[in-house]
Amino acid sequence: MSFLMSSASAPRTEKVPATAPVFELIEVEKVFQVRPPNSGLSRKTVGLRALDGVRLRVDTGTSIALVGESGSGKSTLLRVLLGLDAPTGGRALYHGAPIREARAKGRDFARDVAMVYQDARGSLDPRMTVEALIAEPLRHFNIVQKDQIKARVAELLDRVGLPTDAGRRYAAGLSGGQVRRVAIARALASEPSVLVADEAVSGLDVSTQAQLLTLLRGLQRDMNLTLVFITHDLGVASYLCDEIAIMYLGRIVETGPTDVVLNAPAHPYSAALRAAAPRFFEPMPEPLSGEIPSPLDLPPGCRFSTRCPAAQPDCGERDPQLGRFGAHRAVACLHPLTNPQA
Amino acid sequence: MTAKAAPAPATVPPAGPSGNGAARGKRSMFRRRPFFTVALIVSLAYILGAIFAPLVAPYDPVAQSIDAMMQPPTGAHPLGTDSYGQDILSRVIFGARYALIIGFCSVLIGAVGGLIIGLAAGLSGGWLEWALMRLIDSILALPSLILAVAFIAILGQGVDKVVIAVGLSMIGPFSRTVRADVMQVRVQGFVEAAHLMSIPYLQVVWRHVLPNVIFPLAVQVTIRISEAILVSSSLSFLGIGVTPPTPDWGLMIAEGRDFVSFAPWMAAMPGFALALLLIALSIVGDGIREEFDPKGRRGS
Ligand SMILES: Nc1ncnc2c1ncn2[C@@H]1O[C@H](COP(=O)(O)OP(=O)(O)OP(=O)(O)O)[C@@H](O)[C@H]1O
Ligand code: SF4
Ligand SMILES: [Mg+2]
Helix, strand or coil: CHHHHHHCCHHHHHCCCCCCCCEEEEEEEEEEEECCCCCCCCCCCEEEEEEEEEEEEECCCCEEEEEECCCCCHHHHHHHHCCCCCCCEEEEEECCEEHHHHHHHCHHHHHHEEEECCCCCCCCCCCCEHHHHHHHHHHHCCCCCHHHHHHHHHHHHHHCCCCHHHHHCEHHHCCHHHHHHHHHHHHHHCCCCEEEEECCCCCCCHHHHHHHHHHHHHHHHHCCCEEEEEECCHHHHHHHCCEEEEEECCEEEEEEEHHHHHHCCCCHHHHHHHHHCCCCCCCCCCCCCCCCCCCCCCCCCCCCCCCCCCCCHHHHCCCCCCEEECCCEEECCCCCCCCCCC | CHHHHCCCCCCCCCCCHHHHHHHHHHHCHHHHCHHHHHHHHHHHHHHHHHHCHHHHCCCCCCCCCHHHCCCCCCCCCCCCECCCCCEHHHHHHHHHHHHHHHHHHHHHHHHHHHHHHHHHHHHHCHHHHHHHHHHHHHHHCCCHHHHHHHHHHHHCCCHHHHHHHHHHHHHHHHHHHHHHHHHHHHCCHHHHHHHHCCCCHHHHHHHHHHHHHHHHHHHHHHHHHHHHHHHHHHHHHCCCCCCCCCCCHHHHHHHHHCCCCCCCHHHHHHHHHHHHHHHHHHHHHHHHHHHHCHHHHCCC
């Protein structure tokens, strides 16, 4: 978002018009056709709204955290951003062009947008050495001359804090933290400007998480990466990301600068998350009592109305869209908790 | 915040035990698996004997001698002679040639055919996969010996025909394991990651799917060689495999069967040679599978 543009350095922004954000999602909707539970033998399918009216803008050089309960649609949103899934409604743009088209056009999109999978080990071919794994994107995108590949691999290993001799190992012989580092090195090999990461530090012990976060933050600053980071952990979000987008049942319900949103949440759901996770670096506990509604059967009106402590009578009638809330924030609530100036 | 307090270290501590463990494990495999080692030595002895058969065998395997018919084991003929006066030891040694050649070649045919069909079935999906799998299922319903007999009936007799018949009869089981492996590999993260990198599909198959399928297939090959040898010997035993006077173990057992009451060595010697080779090969195959199968070690 615009307040961050000042910190973005020139080289990356030159090639695109300054106005076009890296990613822009406009009313994006993703409906999966699934067979409803207890449907017996019938072949009838119903629509599962994994994403519903998602609005998001990711500017060059920003780091944005995507936070939400399990099943809120974070991974689906990521797949749309990467062009792996086509949205069933709305528009998903990359530098102003539809993402799927940008991806189909050639290697540039694949080179520019790199991904670190949550299952980092699974994303690395078990029969390739670390060196071969990192060399693959170098070769595929012709990043360096053939005779310089070895040197570049060593450079990348060093960049992510792995010893050079790790290049001869296989992923099976590396620890969880080392595997994440390899995945990050591999993602960086194509010299991307956007790094997308799905739970890149979860499931690791606290000190390893801290090391990786320090590494990611350093990389983000030094290479001026645009970072889209899925996490369960508000502490991770606030450490690593300038901005935060909080998702609930397929919709982004609040966005804004991380510290502002977390200090004074405007959406009751953000407030509940904040209250439930008072300590950083701990996975998110159940933030609220009550069942999360099934995405197959969304409640009428506001999707949070069944669990919202601040619900009013009109909440069951009107479905709030994500709308501007002050200069840099947006919230999808009819009765925000704070006033826009906060 | 905690993260600020903990700076990233310049390097990461050396890998856990699993990293060095794999290397150490390979070196001492022979000591950890004495049966495997013995079986490997026996198998190698067979292979060497087969390769250097003309040097090792004391007689020409098809040289008949009226003076030395059906002799029990003696100094001149350590394993005795058969009803044509042919030296059984020489025939057993040359028989290893046929057994191993037929075994290797037919398994190779089965593995290559299985790899092609299994890859096609596992990658295609849709009606093609359905058709291929029904084909494989209908083939698999028959034991490989019956199937080999059917192919022999079409192709006729002879070493080359036996190789083809046994090879064809093994395509079914190979296809099935390859397809199962392909289905497992193609949904893995690293395949999607390669796709995300916009690596062309065929290149992904070649670089990432194939190597992860070939290895379990190679293990299967070592295990199934003994099956191929057994089936080919059975064909010869039934009199529809290789033709006499080829020194083939199955054929020798069949010939010796008529004399088993007063010249038991005629059938027993090739039978023993066959049994020992089959046992040795399957122990070697099992050992290789257990040692190198990544599935058994994954999750470390
Ligand atoms: N391919 C699919 N087919 C049908 N439904 C799907 C598919 N992918 C996701 N969903 C559904 O969409 C919803 C959102 O899933 P998604 O994986 O995006 O959630 P998430 O926020 O990433 O959760 P988690 O934190 O557990 O990873 C879930 O209800 C899920 O069941
Ligand atoms: S619109 Fe109403 S129910 Fe929905 S979050 Fe706001 S106050 Fe709660
Ligand atoms: Mg997910």
